[in-house]
Amino acid sequence: MPTITYTLTNAGHNMYRDASKGAASCKVTYAALGTGNTAPTVSDTKLQAEVFRKKISSYTNGTNPGEVIISLYVAPGDAVGVVIAEVAFFGGNASGTKDSGVMLCRGLYSHTKTNLESITFPLDETI
Secondary structure, three states: OOOOOEEEOHHHHHHHHHHHOOOOOOOOOEEEEEOOOOOOOOOOOOOOOEEEEEEOOEEEEOOOOOEEEEEEEEOOOOOOOOEEEEEEEEEOOOOOOOOOOEEEEEEEEEEEOOOOOOEEEEEEEEO
16 A cells, blocks of 8 residues: 555645534545646645546544544556556545545655556545
């Protein structure tokens, strides 16, 4: 599994804040891959160049209080040939549509995906 340092966005912070006040769900439901390689910032709201999006594969409780590990599984047939440079997780009203939802966080990654591999992208989050 790749180790990625994610930058929590202002929009992600606000999604959790607003959910605590009864607003829309703050559940992270989709993740996306892109080819943009600019450094992540707290003001990011979408990937620089999104090319692949998929529903979250699993949610696993971590060992610490409030910890959850959210995973995106990219199967061998997914995103073949994509030069993955950025990864992001989305909640709110996220769907399978490019750029939809609230970007929780974004991180950089460098790898060209082949059809001979699967990759699991984990997000280890503690609330």
